[in-house]
Amino acid sequence: MKSFCGETGPQTNVLLHILQILPSFTVADVKHKFHKICPQWHPSRVGLQLECTGPLLNDTKVVKNLAASSIVTLYFRDLGTQISWITVFLTEYTGRLLIYLLFYFRILNLYETEEINHSRRHPVVHLACICHSLHHIKQILETLFVHSFTNGNTALKKMLKGCAFYWGFTMWMAYYINHPLYTPPSFGNRQIIPAMVCFLVCGAGNYFSNVALVQVHKTGTRSHFVKPTYNPFTWLFKLVSCPNYTYEMGTWISFTIMTQTLPVAVFALMVSLQLIFWAQRKHCKYQKDFKNYPSCRTAMIPLIL
């Protein structure tokens, strides 16, 4: 079986490569063969399409199912430098953790020194640092030991955008929380302690939900969906499809209440909007995949969204 790989760039230069492949080859094998001929195109950054404007072909598809004749024409698209998801998440979370600590320990001398000498920090500033750091250490450990990434890579541009967004917001938040002129929450301990407890509970809930989701993933995605177990943190699965996102939203809302800082509120809002969007997508996918999916479940917020 022969396959053509054509490359069309902005100057519409067409380079044809003819590859001898077996009908039983998968798209991934074709990419590897192409990589041998053109070493500059690593398989992970190659996107192959059946039509110029069609969808990208999945790596697991077999070539003989793609076209009837013995000659198949494929179109090539450069997906850009690819980075593995693990690297992306680790970079993002480590960056956020370190940036916050940078402001907490006042390493950069961003605040004017006379203000520092005069003020003593309120305990909530220390608590906020501990909570924030614990949350990010948990995320890093989850990325390393809990999550399994099926679709291994993403474009470098996405990572840069994500890092810019998260690191920028962390800088904005950390600057005000660790400022010498920081004002503690209006209701004092009545506000701080419950918010912190809520934060820790949501963190635990997020962890257990992720573990439950990964366990279902391991058995095969189409077999069954997640059901609540004896663990009280998983009982939210009765009401929502993505309780890990619910708990994540709860984490940031409690952090906002604990610190009473507007930049944190803005960050919590933006993160929540993104999570709602992702949860809706997953919810629709589950409803499509499983015929007996419980109808009382909503995407992320029980009974509402």
Place this chain on the structure above:
Amino acid sequence: MAPSEEDGSMEEKETKKKPLSPFATAWLTFYNITMTAGLLISVPRWLVLAVAMIRFSYQKRTHKGLYRSIQKTLKFFQTFALLEIIHCAVGIVRTSVLVTGVQVMSRIFMVWFVIHSIRPIQNEESVVLFLVTWTVTEITRYSFYTFNLLNHLPYFIKWARYNFFIILYPIGVVGELLTIYGALPFVKKSGMYSLRLPNKFNVSFDYYTCLIIVMIAYIPLFPQLYFHMLRQRRKVLHGEVIKEKED
């Protein structure tokens, strides 16, 4: 930033345009005719005034009166332009919401947050500069859209829309930047629109720094828009020339 020139995807998609509902066409035509007519009626007064001001400026250096006499009309038309974002969002105009949004918001920022709020700069020459360029561009643009919708586009209007910007756009940007720069000392002294620490919500905002950031933002954004319009011009007018040769 002035002059308002979104990417001309409206012209690009002319041949592939799906027919608008009669209601949408009627509304758009009404909107564009109103904007064109409104500007044509009120603007000659400004232009005469502006030219007189510029002539006097060499002797007297006073510009009192221009802004005060036109401010109501200016605010009305620039704020009304918010409707254009809705046009794009709803889909009756085929330009991207983001590009139009940025254009309209930057105009509104200049009108309400710079000239209206910072009174001492209202009589500066730079204000005259960008007001004149905005007005000429607006008239050209709205009449272009009006004739486009009525499917009777005189070549002169098309030529004006794609050539005036070459001079007007840089002049307008210079006017805006000079105005903001002139406003900086007044903002710093009065501390307007700023929020300082400590406060209950632990946030601060410095309008002075914000204005400086806006000025710096012109550096990457202006060339992009300018060269985009140049490319559009080459595509539209150059394409026209080729068509004539084939005939």
